Amino acid sequence: MTDATPAALRSAIIGTGGIAHAHAQAIADLAPRIGLAAVVDIDGDRARAFAERFDVPAVYADVDALLAQGTADLVHICTPPQTHVPLAIAALRAGMPALIEKPTALSLAEMDELVAVSRETGVPALTVYQHRFGAGAQRLMRLVREGLLGRPLVATCETLWHRGPEYFDLPWRGRWHVEGGGPTMGHGIHQFDLLLAVLGPWARLTAFAARQQLPTDTEDVSMALVEFDNGALATVVNSLVSPRETSRLRVDFAHATVEVEHLYGYTDADWTFTPAPGHEHLAERWASDPHEPVSSHRAQLAAIVDALQAGAAPGVDVDDGRRTLEFAAATYASAFRGTPVRAGEIAGDDPFLRSMHGGAVPWAPVKPPMEDPR
CATH class of the missing domain: 3.40.50.720 (NAD(P)-binding Rossmann-like Domain)
Structure with missing residues (x-):
């Protein structure tokens, strides 16, 4: 039966x-x-x-x-x-x-x-x-859970994209009160969400943000240096002013380097696995059919x-989603205050709890409203 x-x-x-x-x-x-x-x-x-x-x-x-x-x-x-x-x-x-x-x-x-x-x-x-649900990411997270890659040491997470001024013709793009932020919120968040899914809780970060050239209220570039609870250090870059576009995540573990470079979605062919000397056997655990479909909404929806x-x-779920959003908020808070931010620090009456800009955008001629009009 x-x-x-x-x-x-x-x-x-x-x-x-x-x-x-x-x-x-x-x-x-x-x-x-x-x-x-x-x-x-x-x-x-x-x-x-x-x-x-x-x-x-x-x-x-x-x-x-x-x-x-x-x-x-x-x-x-x-x-x-x-x-x-x-x-x-x-x-x-x-x-x-x-x-x-x-x-x-x-x-x-x-x-x-x-x-x-x-x-x-x-x-x-x-x-x-x-991006959490593509075959490569699922395999990486499984190897991390099994402890086969050793301790994570160093990571690089980059979303280097390019958007021209016409991209912002839609009235809701590039506006704090409608979109919430720039590439930190709307573009790079996919890539650093995968970073957080792989490395786990972050402890503190120091960040910078700037409006380099685009006609937005928000930033068009942000950068963060991050320390994780497990001791790993990472850089996270989010940009909309980079003519050679790429999305890249690299993590150096004690026993291997694992990296993926793509643009808007990856296949297994976009991943590279490099075992450390003495750990060549791990390559067999990584190897798989390189013709997996591109990471997409389909994979997450199937799950x-x-x-x-x-x-x-x-x-x-909402708890995981909040952790990723907190990372974005901390990036803005550190960049606009010029100080490091620890996980869990944005709380109580902190203005960065109520908006990503915290009323502290350095290039704003007038401080944006703290609460979205509804």
């Missing part, structure tokens, strides 16, 4: 802009285990065109109408960052798990609201950090579907 096949999950996407297409394609790739049942967008024409492209049976112009129907097992939030937490909280209170595009929240205080509601309702709130159908906790 075999177990019955789990019922297919129903997804709904809120916001049908560019990133929603990645979610819809991931859902389509995982059929029939999950299907796209509904989409929501205030732009009716765009929503209908999206629904037609992905064969979605229901289109809503209003989030409340979707939630009242109770037709989703997972709600994908693909709207501008300012709306992420209010929409996620509404989904959780309707009993629907939320999968939220990065950044999860615009501030640690807002993130704490989401954490509280998730715990109160018992409904998962998840963040899209798909979420597995967990939801098994009644297990899916990732990346």
Whole structure:
């Protein structure tokens, strides 16, 4: 006698802009285990065109109408960052798990609201950090858990991208009160989230941030020097002014160097494994088929579907998401205050708890508001 096949999950996407297409394609790739049942967008024409492209049976112009129907097992939030937490909280209170595009929240205080509601309702709130779920990252984290690579010693984490002024023509890009920050929040956060997933808790950091040339309120470059609880030291660079674009993560362990270089997603072919002298046997543990699909929303969504159908906790949950967001907040706090920041230090009435800029942006002619207008 075999177990019955789990019922297919129903997804709904809120916001049908560019990133929603990645979610819809991931859902389509995982059929029939999950299907796209509904989409929501205030732009009716765009929503209908999206629904037609992905064969979605229901289109809503209003989030409340979707939630009242109770037709989703997972709600994908693909709207501008300012709306992420209010929409996620509404989904959780309707009993629907939320999968939220990065950044999860615009501030640690807002993130704490989401954490509280998730715990109160018992409904998962998840963040899209798909680089954790590619085959190479999963293999690396497994070897770290097994202790085979030795102690981590040195790491380099770089998101060196390029965006021209026209990229910021959209009114929500490059604005503290809508996007939360610059490349630290919206671009490099994927790469340093993977760094944190590999190395674990960080202890303290010292950072710099600058607006070098782009027409933004936020930074276009940030850099941090980080010490981890396990003693490892790392540099983290986030840039939108780098013409030769690359995303790179390298970790030197006592027994091997493991590195990946790609742009927006990696395959196994993008990873390099270099064993230390005397540890050549580890290369066999690393070796695998180099034709794995690119790291993408599909891999994380597949893991979420597995967990939801098994009644297990899916990732990346609110606690993990908060740790990554705290790293971003600490980067800004250290850069704008000119002092090191320790993990857990941003608390109480600290202005960097309520906004990433902390009211202390050195290039701002007028201090930005501390709280987002809603």
